Amino acid sequence: MKKNRTIPFGYEMRSGEIQMNLIEAKAVQTIFESYLQGFSLSDIAQYMSEKGIPYHETSLKWNKNMVKRILENERYTGTEGFIPLITSAMFQSANEKKQRKCMNLQPVSEEIAVLKSLCICAECGQKISRITGKCEKWEC
Numbered sequence: 001m002k003k004n005r006t007i008p009f010g011y012e013m014r015s016g017e018i019q020m021n022l023i024e025a026k027a028v029q030t031i032f033e034s035y036l037q038g039f040s041l042s043d044i045a046q047y048m049s050e051k052g053i054p055y056h057e058t059s060l061k062w063n064k065n066m067v068k069r070i071l072e073n074e075r076y077t078g079t080e081g082f083i084p085l086i087t088s089a090m091f092q093s094a095n096e097k098k099q100r101k102c103m104n105l106q107p108v109s110e111e112i113a114v115l116k117s118l119c120i121c122a123e124c125g126q127k128i129s130r131i132t133g134k135c136e137k138w139e140c
Contacts (some may be wrong), residue, residue: 008075009066010085020083027053028085031070035094041067056116071098 007013010028012021037077041064042064048062055066075092078084121140128138
């Protein structure tokens with residue numbers, strides 16, 4: 001069945017009505033549970049990709065923005081006539097956690113800002129960006 005992403009992930013149109021898609025609904029619940037257990041958006045996206053749960057009909061690959069959109073979609077609590085897939089408390093907890101994480105981001109130091117403005121790749125001439133994560137690296 002062709003997926004229409006105007007209908008949120010976890011739902012599908014059947015017989016002219018929005019119905020729950022059981023596989024996707026379970027994935028939505030897993031996303032919220034995993035996030036509340038401390039998994040990052042990228043970790044969850046990787047897990048969904050590995051499980052082979054398609055977000056789009058053309059690809060099994062997930063990214064952190066897809067996971068973020070699900071975490072921010074209040075319709076999963078049953079608003080706007082949608083069947084609830086999670087509780088309001090779970091939605092609120094996940095979004096409060098996401099808000100706290102955003103507030104804890106460290107500003108870029110003045111030294112790093114200067115380096116970012118001056119560094120260019122010797123091979124291609126592009127600006128070099130600092131990538132942080134498990135290890136820190138710079139790339140163009």
